[in-house]
Amino acid sequence: MSFLGQHAPADLARRLAHVRWIAGGTGAGKSTLTQSLAERHDLLVYDGDRAEQGYINRCTPQQQPYLFALLRTPLEQRWTGRTADEIFQAMPSLYGETFGFVIEDLLTLPADRPVLVDDFRTLPRDVAPLLTRREQAAFLLPTPEFRRNALGTRFADPARARANWGSSDHADALAKRLARDELWDEEVRHQALELDLPVLQVDGSRSVAELADELAAMFHLRDMRGMART
Template identity: 40%
Template structure:
């Protein structure tokens, strides 16, 4: 899409370091930074059940129904952001920004949705964390009291379900990027943040 040729996209699975790398890029190069995670609540409020049925079904569930009582494969197939619901609102927001370089990050950036918007293949990359890397990242967040699984009746089971869902999502991203000829970077322990930053910026030809 011509109106988005100034945009660089960093997609990937949860816990891969997408936002960290995007923030560093924005600071280093003086770019705009659009974090799709920060828009989830506002975008949900702009949808209707007809526009985003999976999102509204999810909103109607309690925490146990979301994370404990459903199997990981059902969680994967019905998770609204993994189905691309409200992606058009991301595009709408980006088109409203000044047409200067912008880095976008988030798990909502699905390869099949981003690919038609690229001016060139080297404007998008997906970060694929190993289970160990993601576990370390999530554990770090949990120590700060940010983990929603502790609001369920069975946090251990919720954590297992979520980890398996995200493992399957990572595999799907790996398959989709390969099918579309897009770049993906495997992120594992003990990859330093600086090395990942260097890989991403090198791929973006910065």
């Protein structure tokens, strides 16, 4: 039985009542907003990208078949010979394969102050049963143009592009990445609407500070700037 299957959702929701979640689409500025909120409000951050390495030794072909298969696929083959839809359908996150690892990790962290989860992999249907109120989670979805600019800048660095796509055609890989991410956004938007969870569109018209203000109010965070922790 999986970790989540061993615990009642109501009990986990109670134990995770101090946790706030930022998820959604790639290139929406989630990490930038997380950093801003953490500095303002003295939050402990759970970085899903950094934590992912720790999932590898815990995955099994039975519980995480898509992740297990992905880890055994060379970088080049992850983006070549498949359509964007096929790549999307093979995403471990689409099936919540690593969400149990996130919860396991969160339960080991101190609960004396809010914890902010920055995790692209979290879907609304995974986190919804673990919320005591809907405003504990927000899903940021960038407009296609905003994401295209963000990822174009990010992967303009050849070393970073190689680290993600190996020696495959980087222009083709980026095009498939953008198309896959659009499919992911559609899934997130559909689930969030169905579950009445907050979605914020990111198009560059508002500053990081303005978005952080909105999230802070939604998350009921106290501004700790200039105050010493006791």
